[in-house]
Amino acid sequence: MSQHRSLKGASTIAAKRNVLKRFERVDLLRKRGQWKETSKVIGLAKTKPDV
Secondary structure, eight states: OOOOGGGSOGGGOOOOOOOOOHHHHHHHHHHHTOOOTTOOSTTOOOOOOOO
């Protein structure tokens, strides 16, 4: 039997993600200059990943 594609290793999946994790969104906002140190990490603005 063949193995289902979702069970293969993470290294074989090379699709572009369109959802970022919270720490990735904060890093991206810092790079863009839209993050203040007093900002809350809950309820972040939606961000698109850089290409």
